[in-house]
Amino acid sequence: MTFRKFAFNNIYRNKRLYAAYFLSSLFTVMVFFTFAIFAYHPELGEGHLNGNVRFGMNTAAGIIYVFSFFFVLYSMSSFLHSRKREFGLLMLQGMSMRQIRWMVFLENMIIGFFATLGGILLGLVFAKAILLLAENALVLESRLYFYFPGQAVKQSLICFLALFFCISVFVSYVLRSRKLIELIKGDKQSKGEPKANLLLTLAAVLLLGSGYAGALIVKGLGVIAALVPVVCVVTAGTYLLFTQLSVYVIRRLKKRESFFWRKTNMLLFADLSFRMKDNARTFFMVAMVSTTAFSAIGTLYGFQSFATDSTKIAYPNTLVYKEDEFSEQHLAVIREALRKAGIQGEEAAMTMSYYDIGGRRTMIAKQSDYNRFAALIGEDAMELGEGEAAVVEFAGLPYGQAGAPLSRTIGLASGEALLAERTVNSRALPGPFYYVVPDAAFERLPAPVDARYYHAWQSSEEERHMLAVVRELLAQLPPNVVTSVDYEVYRMNKDYAPVLFVGLFVGLVFFVSAGSFLYFRLYMDLDGDKQKFGSIAKLGLSDKELGKVLTKQLAILFFAPIVVALIHGAVALTALSHMFFYNLVVESAVVLGVFLVIQVLYFFVVRYFYTAQIRSAIA
Secondary structure (H helix, E strand, C coil), rough: CCCCHHHHHHHHHCCHHHHHHHHHHHHHHHHHHHHHHHEEEEEEEECCCCHHHHHHHHHHHEEEHHHHHHHHHHHHHHHCCHHHHHHHHHHHHCHHHHHHHHHHHHHHHHHHHHHHHHHHHHHHHHHHHHHHHHHHHHHCCCCCCCCCCCHHHHHHHHHHHHHHHCCCCCCCCCCCCCCCHHHHHHHCCCCCCCCCHHHHHHHHHHHHHHHHHHHHHCCHHHHHHHHHHHHHHHHHHHHHHHHHHHHHHHHHHHHCCCHCCCCCCCHCCCHHHHHHCCCHHHHHHHHHHHHHHHHHHHHHCCCCCCHHHHHHHHHHEEEEEEEEEHHHHHHHHHHHHHHCCCCCCCEEEEEEEEEEEECCCEEEEEEHHHHHHHHCCCCCCCCCCCEEEEEEEEEECCCCCCCCCCEEEECCCCCCCEEEEEEECCCCCCCCCCEEEHHHHHHCCCCCCEEEEEEEEEECCHHHHHHHHHHHHEEEECCCEEEEEHHHHHHHHHHHHHHHHHHHHHHHHHHHHHHHHHHHHHHHHHHHHHHHHHHHCCCCCCHHHHHHHHHHHHHHHHHHHHHHHHHHHHHHHHHHHHCCCCCCCCHHHHHHHHHHHHHHHHHHHHHHHHHHHHHHHHC
């Protein structure tokens, strides 16, 4: 039997041992390949997506690939760590360290080759579903038909075969020789009772508390200024949380005899501090990677919600026609299109007059015009007395209104002056600032420096009807004279959808990778748990008690970093809401809730197979 055949048989005869590494590698390839199928689709070629979106997709592909490299490298390192005893037995049989390195290289290349092929084939199976999902998510007018993704196949093969080759060379090169007794014993050697440093434990609490406080206190653009220091402080606090604070809490619980000796708590907490200490780096990495996924997807989803609501606020009318000069022909085209679509509603028209006041081009509207448009959207009418005026600020938007305040005095052609003492928040007319004056005073104003015809319709018809009407009008009228709130929301979602879709892809990679990190870490301790619970079962541990202990132990190890990541994510999304002055409670709850549900389902799957392995060993 050749050495290559030996490496292949070693994989084939130990399928359970190699399955986790193979499946995680296969999934990584599949995600990258499905993204490439989407990115290289002919319908999304040049001219279909703008340059910024194209650049974003290429950047996302690079991020996925780079992260895949480190993910596969970590998976391989964890896999090799769990095989120390196997390497010791091979050395006992006379295998040299050089041969072990060569065996590891061959095994990794074999697994990498089949994982790459399997990921591409699995991606082809789900390609149509991915394209249908992308078609709806991207708000595309054309269909993303199925095609054979030759370029995506070629790119995935080259990239991942090169990736597995580089990792195989690197891992086999850095694989260090150890004493034979260390390899044979594996992780059985005692490391001593882990202890926590009290100062570092307090530092963990202070760092996390100050980081959270800094993130939650600042408002507006201060959130951006505080981003880097807050991230650094919370990152350091998270590391100390798992390396020091968790060990300190467990030791305190173990000292409480009423708690430690209750039922099966002794079995649960006996070596939990060891495992928390050993897994601290993994838990830290899982918490930070998951926080990145939560925050990225939550930010994208929250920003879409914010942009949609801001657009609806900025365009309160169903349809608006605005042009420099009134055109009876254009108005007739609009009314005919509305009539054909069966859309009815109220309407109002006026001429928006602009004046040079204090060196600023400012609109002044008469009271009757303002009240008609206010009634159109259900706002209260304005009543002004003789010689009185009002400054109107556009209501609802936290940004775009900053600037030098308007003059409170309006001069009339007769030499009189109106005093604008009132300030009103309204969405009746466009513009961040403008004046409203009584009709009689408006007639005494000097000639305007500019004027525009403005006509608005208000209807409760469904969005798809208005979208069809606006598309028809855009084809018949000059550009930028007709707009609709539904059309503006549609256009915003169409431009933003590729960004959200790409962000979801990247976030998915981060999230699944975090779950895989936990999976590897738990299964590295599987052999030790088999021996431990096998010995305890001989003392009378029932199957029901075994299930409870394993469930509690796995839940603590599995959800400790996830809960920390959920708290980090909630704080990050709250800070985002403070930056936009926009409530993101619903969006945050949806994103974090979906991730939590997925993680709970993943936990039950892992728990089922892990418990089955333990029970089979002690049966």
